[in-house]
Amino acid sequence: MNWGEVVKRYPEANFLQSPNYGKMNEILGDKVITEDFDSKGHALMIVRDAKRGRYLEIPCGPLLDWRDKEAAKGVFTKISEIAKQEKCAFVRVRPQLKRSAENIKLLTDLGLKKAPMHLAAEHTVMIDLTKPEDNLLASMRRQTRYEVRRASKLGIMVEKDNNETIFREFRKVQAETAKRQGFIPPNLKTLLAEKEAFGNNIVIYVAKTAEGGPIAYGMIIKDGEEGDYYEAASTPLNRKLPGAYALLWQAMKDLKTEGYKRFNLWGIAPAGQPNHRYAGVTTFKTGFGGEVVEYVPAHDLVISRTRYLADFTFETLRKKRRHL
Structure with a gap:
C-alpha cells in the first residue's frame, strides 16, 4: 500500500x-x-x-x-x-x-x-478541526479565549517558514528554553533531518511582538489527516505576553484551511501527576478545548x-x- x-x-x-x-x-x-x-x-x-x-x-x-x-x-x-x-x-x-x-x-x-x-505521546489533547471556527473559539477555556484576543489587541504577529535559517534559530532558542525548564531538546542534526525528510509538511511558526521581537516558536508537522504541535520553544517575553496563544490559534486556523481534520497538541501530563515533565504545559494545552485522549501505554x-x-x-x- x-x-x-x-x-x-x-x-x-x-x-x-x-x-x-x-x-x-x-x-x-x-x-x-x-x-x-x-x-x-x-x-x-x-x-x-x-x-x-x-x-x-x-x-x-x-x-x-x-x-x-x-x-x-x-x-x-x-x-x-x-x-x-x-x-x-x-x-x-x-x-x-x-x-x-x-x-x-x-x-x-x-x-x-x-x-x-x-x-510517543500517550496523553494528549486532540482538537477537531472539522468544527466551524466560531465553535473552536467557543470550545476554549475562557482564559484561553481571552489571551487569544489579547494577543490580537497587542498586535502580536505570527509568521511561519521552513528554511534552514529558521530551523537553526529555533534550535538556539529551544536550547535556551530547555535550560530554563529542565528538558532535553533534540539536537540540530535531528531538526535538519526532519526538515529534509518532511519538506513542505513541516513548518516553524514564530509569534512576534508588534516591533518584531520573537516570543514563542512552534514546530508543526503535517501528515495524513493530522497536524501535530511537535516541538516548542520560547523567549522570556512569553512569560508576560500571550505569544504561544496566538501561535497555536493561527496554526489551528491554517490547518483547518488546508483541510486537516484534527490537531494533536502532543503531550500532556497524566491526571494526578504534578511532577510529570509535561505538567507545566498541560493547563495551557487543555485550555484550547478538544478531547483529552489517553492512549494505551x-x-x-x-x-x-x-x-x-x-x-x-x-x-x-x-x-x-x-x-x-
Whole structure:
C-alpha cells in the first residue's frame, strides 16, 4: 500500500508511521523496515541501536483492525520474526488505541507486557478541526479565549517558514528554553533531518511582538489527516505576553484551511501527576478545548528475556530520575 491508501484505511495514522518519518530516521543512520503484512496491517519499524541494547520500535503503530484478533496475531508473529532477524532484544509498540481495559487485554493476549518507558505521546489533547471556527473559539477555556484576543489587541504577529535559517534559530532558542525548564531538546542534526525528510509538511511558526521581537516558536508537522504541535520553544517575553496563544490559534486556523481534520497538541501530563515533565504545559494545552485522549501505554514484545531484563531495569530507574 502507498501512504495515501494506508491513511484511507487507517485514518488514525499520523506522521510517525509515514514514509517521511522513515526517511528522517534513515538520514540519521537508523535502519527502517516497512511492512504491509499481506494487507492485514501496516507498520513502519525502526531498528534502534541504543547503548542499553538493540530493539525494534513501532511508534503509533502497528496500524491494523484490532477487532480481528487472528489478523493481529498474524501481524505480531511476523513482527517477532523480523525482530529476531534483526537480533533485537524486544519490540516496543504504542498503537493508536485509546486506553481501556479491553484494549490493554488485546495487547496482553498477544504476549506483550507494559513497557517501563513511554513511546510517543500517550496523553494528549486532540482538537477537531472539522468544527466551524466560531465553535473552536467557543470550545476554549475562557482564559484561553481571552489571551487569544489579547494577543490580537497587542498586535502580536505570527509568521511561519521552513528554511534552514529558521530551523537553526529555533534550535538556539529551544536550547535556551530547555535550560530554563529542565528538558532535553533534540539536537540540530535531528531538526535538519526532519526538515529534509518532511519538506513542505513541516513548518516553524514564530509569534512576534508588534516591533518584531520573537516570543514563542512552534514546530508543526503535517501528515495524513493530522497536524501535530511537535516541538516548542520560547523567549522570556512569553512569560508576560500571550505569544504561544496566538501561535497555536493561527496554526489551528491554517490547518483547518488546508483541510486537516484534527490537531494533536502532543503531550500532556497524566491526571494526578504534578511532577510529570509535561505538567507545566498541560493547563495551557487543555485550555484550547478538544478531547483529552489517553492512549494505551507502550508495550514490549520480549524476544530475548536475558537481554530484556537488563534494559527493563535500566529504563525503570531512568524513568524515576526524570519524573516521567
